[in-house]
Structure formats: C-alpha cells, structure tokens
Amino acid sequence: MGFVNGVCCVLLFAWLAFQAILVSGNERSTYIVHMDKSLMPEAFASHDIWYSATIDSVKSQNHESSPFLLYTYDHAFHGFSASLSIDELELLKKSPGFVSAYGDKKATVDTTHTYEFLSLNPLTGLWPASDYGKDVIIGVIDTGIWPESESFKDDGMSEIPSRWKGTCEEGQEFNASNCNLKLIGARYFNKGLRASNPNITISMNSARDTEGHGTHTSSTAGGNYVEEASYFGYASGTARGMAPRARLAMYKVLWDEGGFASDILAGMDQAVADGVDIISISLGYDGMPLYEDPIAIGSFGAMEKGVLVSASAGNDGPGLGYLHNGIPWALTVAAGSIDRTLGGSLVLGNGLSLRGWTMFPANAYVEDVPLFYNKTISTCDSIDHLAEVPSSAIIICENKLSSVADMLSFVANSNAVAGIIISDDQSVYEFNDFPYPGIVITPNQGLDVIKYAQTTPKPSASIAFQQTFVGTKPAPAVAAYTSRGPAASNPSILKPDIMAPGTLVLASWIPNAPASSISPNIQLSSNFNAVSGTSMACPHASGLAALLKGAHPEWSPAAIRSAMMTTANPLDNSHQQIRDIGTDFEIATPLAMGAGQVDPNCALNPGLVYDATTDDYINFLCSMNFTMTQIYTITRTNISCSSPSSDLNYPSFISLYNSTLATGGITTVQYYSRTVTNVGDGAATYKAKVSAPKGSVVTVSPDTLVFSKMYEKLSYSIAIAFTGDKNGTVTFGSLTWIDENSKYSVRSPIVISPMVDAW
Ligand SMILES: *[C@@H]1O[C@H](CO)[C@@H](O)[C@H](O)[C@H]1NC(C)=O
Ligand SMILES: *[C@@H]1O[C@H](CO)[C@@H](O)[C@H](O)[C@H]1NC(C)=O
Ligand SMILES: *[C@@H]1O[C@H](CO)[C@@H](O)[C@H](O)[C@H]1NC(C)=O
Ligand SMILES: *[C@@H]1O[C@H](CO)[C@@H](O)[C@H](O)[C@H]1NC(C)=O
Numbered sequence: 001m002g003f004v005n006g007v008c009c010v011l012l013f014a015w016l017a018f019q020a021i022l023v024s025g026n027e028r029s030t031y032i033v034h035m036d037k038s039l040m041p042e043a044f045a046s047h048d049i050w051y052s053a054t055i056d057s058v059k060s061q062n063h064e065s066s067p068f069l070l071y072t073y074d075h076a077f078h079g080f081s082a083s084l085s086i087d088e089l090e091l092l093k094k095s096p097g098f099v100s101a102y103g104d105k106k107a108t109v110d111t112t113h114t115y116e117f118l119s120l121n122p123l124t125g126l127w128p129a130s131d132y133g134k135d136v137i138i139g140v141i142d143t144g145i146w147p148e149s150e151s152f153k154d155d156g157m158s159e160i161p162s163r164w165k166g167t168c169e170e171g172q173e174f175n176a177s178n179c180n181l182k183l184i185g186a187r188y189f190n191k192g193l194r195a196s197n198p199n200i201t202i203s204m205n206s207a208r209d210t211e212g213h214g215t216h217t218s219s220t221a222g223g224n225y226v227e228e229a230s231y232f233g234y235a236s237g238t239a240r241g242m243a244p245r246a247r248l249a250m251y252k253v254l255w256d257e258g259g260f261a262s263d264i265l266a267g268m269d270q271a272v273a274d275g276v277d278i279i280s281i282s283l284g285y286d287g288m289p290l291y292e293d294p295i296a297i298g299s300f301g302a303m304e305k306g307v308l309v310s311a312s313a314g315n316d317g318p319g320l321g322y323l324h325n326g327i328p329w330a331l332t333v334a335a336g337s338i339d340r341t342l343g344g345s346l347v348l349g350n351g352l353s354l355r356g357w358t359m360f361p362a363n364a365y366v367e368d369v370p371l372f373y374n375k376t377i378s379t380c381d382s383i384d385h386l387a388e389v390p391s392s393a394i395i396i397c398e399n400k401l402s403s404v405a406d407m408l409s410f411v412a413n414s415n416a417v418a419g420i421i422i423s424d425d426q427s428v429y430e431f432n433d434f435p436y437p438g439i440v441i442t443p444n445q446g447l448d449v450i451k452y453a454q455t456t457p458k459p460s461a462s463i464a465f466q467q468t469f470v471g472t473k474p475a476p477a478v479a480a481y482t483s484r485g486p487a488a489s490n491p492s493i494l495k496p497d498i499m500a501p502g503t504l505v506l507a508s509w510i511p512n513a514p515a516s517s518i519s520p521n522i523q524l525s526s527n528f529n530a531v532s533g534t535s536m537a538c539p540h541a542s543g544l545a546a547l548l549k550g551a552h553p554e555w556s557p558a559a560i561r562s563a564m565m566t567t568a569n570p571l572d573n574s575h576q577q578i579r580d581i582g583t584d585f586e587i588a589t590p591l592a593m594g595a596g597q598v599d600p601n602c603a604l605n606p607g608l609v610y611d612a613t614t615d616d617y618i619n620f621l622c623s624m625n626f627t628m629t630q631i632y633t634i635t636r637t638n639i640s641c642s643s644p645s646s647d648l649n650y651p652s653f654i655s656l657y658n659s660t661l662a663t664g665g666i667t668t669v670q671y672y673s674r675t676v677t678n679v680g681d682g683a684a685t686y687k688a689k690v691s692a693p694k695g696s697v698v699t700v701s702p703d704t705l706v707f708s709k710m711y712e713k714l715s716y717s718i719a720i721a722f723t724g725d726k727n728g729t730v731t732f733g734s735l736t737w738i739d740e741n742s743k744y745s746v747r748s749p750i751v752i753s754p755m756v757d758a759w
C-alpha cells in the first residue's frame with residue numbers, strides 16, 4: 001500500500017492521506033471493536049483476558065495464523081482493536097458482549113503552512129490568573145515531538161503534578177531522558193499501522209517527530225520561552241506557547257508510513273488514563289458519522305472524565321459543509337489571519353517605497369538594480385520571452401491567468417536577479433515557500449511601479465527582505481482554507497465554535513526536514529517554521545483552554561468552551577465585522593468562524609456559562625436517527641433514551657432550511673431553550689439584546705434574567721422565525737445577554753443556513 005505524505009513546509013495543503021486497505025474475505029485487516037464490558041463472563045479475571053479469549057475463539061479455518069489483538073481500550077471507550085478476516089468478524093459479532101465494529105480508517109492532518117502568537121499580558125488577565133497554565137497538562141495527539149527543541153526545555157518549570165500517571169516511553173532515538181518537567185510524557189502507537197502492513201519498516205519507531213507537525217502544534221499550545229526565534233529572519237522575537245508553563249505529553253499516532261483510527265483511539269484513551277486536562281488534536285476524519293469517528297468516540301470518554309478535546313475544523317474551505325470534528329462535546333477551531341505581515345520593501349529609484357509580500361528565506365542583495373518592464377515579456381509565462389530580460393535586472397510580472405508561484409518559477413529560469421509580481425491573490429499570503437528573490441505587490445501598487453518603469457529613462461529599484469510588519473489591518477480575517485459548517489455529522493449544532501490564529505504561525509520545527517528552499521534544489525532547515533492551517537489554530541485554542549482550566553479548575557469542558565465562545569470577538573482590529581478571505585472579503589459568517597476570534601482575557605470572566613453534562617449529550621444523541629447500538633458505541637453505557645432532545649444547551653444557534661424547497665412566503669419558526677449559569681460575582685441582572693439575521697424575527701423569553709447569587713441557573717427560550725425562499729443564502733445575527741453594569745457581555749451567534757449535503 002502507498003501513502004502520500006505531504007512535506008509540511010513546501011505544500012500549501014499538505015496532508016497525510018492514508019489509504020484504506022482493500023480486503024477480500026480471507027485477508028485480515030484491522031477492526032475497532034466496541035464491547036459491553038458489563039457482559040464479561042465471570043470466568044475471566046480481566047477484560048484483557050476476555051478480549052483475547054474472544055479473539056482466539058473466532059479463528060478462521062482458512063488461516064494458519066491466529067487473529068491477533070492490537071490494543072485494548074478501557075478509558076475513552078471499552079473494547080479492542082484486532083486484526084481479523086471478514087469471516088472471523090462475522091463470528092465475533094455473535095460473541096457475548098459484542099456491540100459494534102468498524103474497519104480502521106484513514107486520517108487527515110490539518111496542515112497548510114504558515115504564522116503568529118496571540119499576545120497575552122503578564123500583568124493582568126488570563127496569564128497571571130492561571131499562573132501561565134502551571135499545573136495543567138496538555139496531551140497532544142499528533143506526529144510526535146522533537147524533544148531537544150528549545151520550546152520543550154524545562155527552565156523555570158516546577159515539579160510535575162503528582163496526579164500524573166503518564167510515562168516517557170523508550171524507542172528509536174528516544175529515551176526517558178528526553179522527557180523533563182515540560183515534556184512530561186511521550187508515547188507512541190502504531191499497532192494499527194503495522195497490522196495494515198506486516199512487512200512495513202517504520203522509519204522512526206518512537207515518539208520522535210519526523211514530520212514537524214507535532215513539534216509545531218505542541219510548541220504552539222505549551223512551548224516554553226525561546227529568545228531570538230525566527231523563520232529565516234521573518235517574525236523574529238521571543239517565541240512561546242499559549243500556556244508557557246503548562247506541561248506537555250505527546251501521543252504519537254501519525255507516522256511517515258500512515259495513520260490509523262485504532263492508533264488514534266489508543267492515543268486518546270491513554271491520554272485520558274494518564275491524566276491530561278486538555279487534549280489537542282489537529283487532525284480529523286472527513287465524512288464520518290459520530291459513531292464511527294474515532295475522535296468523536298475518544299472525545300466523549302474524555303469529556304466524561306472532565307477533559308476538553310480541542311480539535312481542528314479542517315482545511316477544506318471555503319465551500320460550505322466540509323468541516324470535520326464538528327463533534328457536539330468537543331471544541332471545534334477555525335483558522336484566521338493575524339495582524340502580522342511577513343514581507344519586504346520595494347523602493348523605486350524615485351524614492352517611492354512600497355510594502356510587499358515575500359518569504360524569500362535569505363537576505364538577498366537587490367540594491368539599485370535596473371527595472372525591466374515590457375507588456376509582452378512581463379506576462380512571465382514563457383522562457384523564450386524571458387530570455388530577452390537583460391541580466392541583473394528586476395523584472396515586473398503581471399498576468400491574471402498565472403499563479404504567483406508559476407510566475408516566480410519562470411523568473412527563476414531567466415537572467416533576472418529578482419521579480420516584482422503583481423497579484424491580487426490573497427491566498428498567497430498563507431503560503432511560506434518563496435524559493436526565488438521577489439516581492440508580491442497589489443495591482444494598485446503595480447500601477448505606480450509600471451508607470452515609473454515606463455516613464456523614466458533608467459528605472460531602478462531595491463528590495464529589502466526579511467521584514468516583519470505588525471498592526472496589519474484588517475485582522476483577523478477568516479482564512480480561505482478553513483473548513484466551513486454546517487457540520488455534516490450533526491448539522492443542528494453550529495460549528496465551528498471559535499476562530500484562532502492559523503496563518504503563518506511561527507513555532508518549533510524539526511531540524512532535519514526542509515523548512516524552506518532556494519532555487520528549486522536547495523532545501524533549508526530551521527528550528528522554527530512559519531506554517532498555516534487549522535492545525536495551527538487548534539493548539540492556540542488548546543493552550544488557551546489549558547489556561548482557563550488552570551484559572552477555573554472546577555469548570556467542565558462545556559463551561560470552558562462556553563467561556564471561549566460567548567466572549568469571542570466578532571470584530572476585527574478596525575472595529576468592523578471580521579471579513580472572510582475565502583469569499584473575497586465579504587463579512588464572515590458564523591459557519592466560517594463560529595462566535596468569532598477567541599479573546600482569552602475576556603474568557604477568564606464570562607459572566608454566564610452554558611454548561612452541559614454527559615446526560616445532556618446522551619439526550620442529544622438519542623434525538624439523532626441512530627440505533628441503540630450506534631449510541632452505545634459512543635456512550636459505552638446502557639442508556640434508556642427517556643428524554644431525547646436535539647436542543648443541546650449550546651452557546652450558539654443554527655436554523656437550517658432546505659434550499660431546494662420553494663417555501664414561498666411561508667414562515668418557519670424554530671424554537672430553542674437554554675439554561676445559563678451565573679459564574680459572575682453574585683447577584684446580577686442581564687438583559688437580552690438581539691441582532692436578528694436579515695429577514696428574520698427573533699424573540700427571547702424572558703428577555704431579562706435576574707440572578708440572586710453565584711452559580712444560580714436560569715432558563716430562557718428563543719424563537720427564530722424566517723420567511724420565504726432563502727435561495728441558498730446564509731444570514732446571521734446574535735443574541736447577547738448584557739448585565740446591568742455592562743461588565744459582562746455574553747454573546748451567542750445565530751445563523752440561518754441552507755442544509756448542505758457535503759458527503
Ligand atoms: C538517552 O539518550 C541520550 C542522548 O541520545 C544519551 O546521551 C543517553 O545516554 C541515553 N540514556 C539512556 C539511559 O539510554
Ligand atoms: C510480506 O513479505 C512476505 C515475504 O517477503 C511476502 O510473501 C508477502 O507478500 C509480503 N506481504 C505484503 C503485504 O507485502
Ligand atoms: C517588448 O517585447 C516584445 C517581444 O520581445 C518586442 O517585440 C517589443 O518590441 C518590446 N516592446 C518594447 C516597447 O520594447
Ligand atoms: C433513519 O435511520 C433508518 C435506519 O438506519 C433509515 O432507514 C432512515 O432513512 C433514517 N431516516 C432519516 C430521516 O434519516
């Protein structure tokens with residue numbers, strides 16, 4: 001079998017695509033099997049022995065070898081994974097305690113490539129309130145970790161919390177001395193991978209990262225301070241994770257050779273058993289119902305134990321409905337841009353200075369060089385034409401039909417020393433590979449540059465590289481790549497939940513893989529990389545969730561998520577509604593960014609929270625069209641479904657309509673009820689403020705909530721009425737509860753969305 005393993009730093013959308021195995025009746029492949037532990041016959045001393053005996057009992061006559069057990073699971077859910085043939089599986093289904101089984105599946109890593117860090121304040125707010133996450137443990141489910149990275153040094157770290165039960169597993173180029181007070185655990189899981197291909201040679205059989213992805217996500221969530229970090233001179237400064245004093249534990253489940261659901265489940269299961277507080281998982285399964293999605297199943301078990309799972313939305317934007325990890329009991333994170341631009345300056349011979357975009361990874365010398373422009377040649381799409389460019393000139397390139405990368409590669413094959421690329425393609429700013437000296441400017445800037453080149457007898461220009469500009473406006477904007485809701489697996493919950501920085505995030509990298517390149521064949525390495533993707537947004541949210549857990553140890557996963565959502569900011573740094581790069585800078589909808597950009601210091605004191613218990617999630621599952629077996633696969637306990645309810649106590653609202661039905665002028669009304677818990681100082685009175693989606697009427701009852709004490713719960717209902725044929729449009733607004741002193745503002749997005757059929 002073949003695996004496509006994207007190298008993070010050179011592909012815009014790199015992922016590990018893992019091939020499913022084709023199975024004929026006789027061949028074995030891996031199945032994840034859910035069992036009802038309560039049905040274990042008394043003869044067995046432990047469930048491990050029971051599972052082994054069960055597997056032995058189904059051995060097929062057609063095989064000389066026996067089917068074998070890969071993992072037993074006892075934390076996130078009960079069961080095991082095993083290598084079985086189809087006839088063995090059929091026998092297994094008749095065994096006592098069998099609940100369900102499904103084949104091992106491929107996973108997608110949410111990486112595009114790129115940078116930033118949200119600035120938290122050491123003097124006030126969430127950092128000091130949580131002691132920088134000191135006693136919180138973040139489990140990262142990923143490609144492994146580079147333990148020698150400076151981000152994982154334990155300078156300034158105190159003793160490991162005594163409740164920690166994890167370990168530093170030895171393996172290839174990895175031993176116990178690689179863990180310390182920062183990286184407190186590292187384990188690896190590849191039985192599923194090996195079972196899929198018994199002959200496989202695993203190139204790095206340990207928790208060591210060979211990809212960069214896991215090192216990057218871990219350092220983003222909880223990396224220690226590293227001075228003078230930069231990506232080839234760009235974004236230089238002191239790097240740190242969101243929770244710089246939190247502990248990290250790596251669970252390596254993705255391999256150069258592939259990644260399998262059984263291994264991912266084993267990693268999540270172990271993380272919960274080891275005692276992590278937050279799980280950060282920057283990978284996902286596309287097109288999977290909840291009861292077959294290992295991340296949904298693993299995160300249900302985590303939620304029950306009070307562990308919040310923070311997961312990436314995916315990089316399949318901007319079309320609606322391709323989001324993954326839209327799991328009701330997890331936090332789903334979208335990606336946005338940051339207010340930092342990496343780039344360079346273009347200075348013309350007449351003194352005009354322009355800021356442009358470049359990521360050329362060196363300080364190329366381009367000083368007072370003749371500038372060349374010829375309408376025909378400057379299309380930069382023909383080697384023959386470009387042969388006419390005089391040597392040691394800068395060529396101006398403008399061609400709406402060519403990509404920036406294509407124009408740049410033609411320039412690289414000419415005599416020119418650099419290229420000025422005129423383009424309005426916003427998505428190039430999410431990209432980190434820039435193998436030839438050049439600078440990208442906008443068509444508007446291009447007018448001045450072309451005019452200067454055409455009207456001056458000896459035009460010239462200089463380019464300065466390795467520059468970092470902060471205060472870019474507007475920022476954040478929703479990244480084009482971030483996957484959009486509705487969540488196909490459960491469209492009645494608005495997903496994603498929040499947005500965090502995902503574009504050109506600077507964080508640690510592995511030193512022995514390329515992080516950039518110069519003129520196609522020279523690969524460069526770096527201890528830091530600037531990469532983009534929801535994979536990079538997710539660990540920001542995970543680190544912030546860890547800080548909230550540190551500040552409020554008693555909060556449930558739902559309360560932490562609620563605090564992050566209801567205080568998220570829908571406005572950008574120019575105080576306008578956040579815009580969406582993927583829709584040409586239209587105003588972003590909650591289907592792209594959830595409640596908005598995460599605001600950590602506000603999340604510390606949200607005023608009210610929308611809490612949810614395991615029972616609430618079970619009632620929600622009961623309202624879905626699932627069989628009891630499918631529900632059991634997720635819950636692992638017999639439940640009665642006495643009060644099914646699709647109305648989960650969620651801090652957001654989505655109304656769906658069928659865009660192919662011509663409803664004419666008929667009004668549709670959808671009702672929701674919610675309960676909020678007062679986590680403010682004491683007595684408080686909140687009033688509802690509604691901003692109704694265009695063409696709808698939103699009614700809140702009661703519209704005033706009077707709390708007499710802390711932790712009091714009060715309920716309200718909301719009706720969303722909309723008319724007519726909405727023709728595929730997405731409209732949105734919000735409900736905000738504001739207290740009488742205007743100290744707290746508890747905002748929930750409302751969206752009216754077409755149903756989508758993305759699967
Ligand atoms: C662990 O690895 C380090 C670095 O490779 C080495 O110096 C050390 O001797 C090893 N320790 C053990 C116990 O193997
Ligand atoms: C594994 O190796 C054995 C012996 O070389 C070979 O017979 C078998 O076909 C291989 N299996 C796979 C799945 O490649
Ligand atoms: C531009 O280049 C084309 C193709 O080489 C050439 O025919 C034309 O004369 C040039 N135009 C100018 C103004 O030099
Ligand atoms: C509900 O599930 C049943 C059985 O899986 C299926 O036949 C039916 O079409 C489903 N109904 C809806 C509305 O999805």
Ligand SMILES: *[C@@H]1O[C@H](CO)[C@@H](O)[C@H](O)[C@H]1NC(C)=O
Nearest residue numbers: 036037038039628637638639
């Ligand atoms: C779960 O339900 C099944 C069938 O309804 C029953 O046989 C089993 O004993 C139940 N288990 C528990 C723990 O109640």
Ligand SMILES: *[C@@H]1O[C@H](CO)[C@@H](O)[C@H](O)[C@H]1NC(C)=O
Nearest residue numbers: 657658659660661755756757
């Ligand atoms: C929308 O309505 C059409 C026409 O009645 C129907 O065929 C389709 O299944 C509906 N779509 C959904 C997602 O319910």
Ligand SMILES: *[C@@H]1O[C@H](CO)[C@@H](O)[C@H](O)[C@H]1NC(C)=O
Nearest residue numbers: 659662724725726727728729
């Ligand atoms: C609905 O949208 C389609 C495609 O955008 C458009 O062609 C059509 O005119 C719209 N219909 C109405 C009634 O607005």
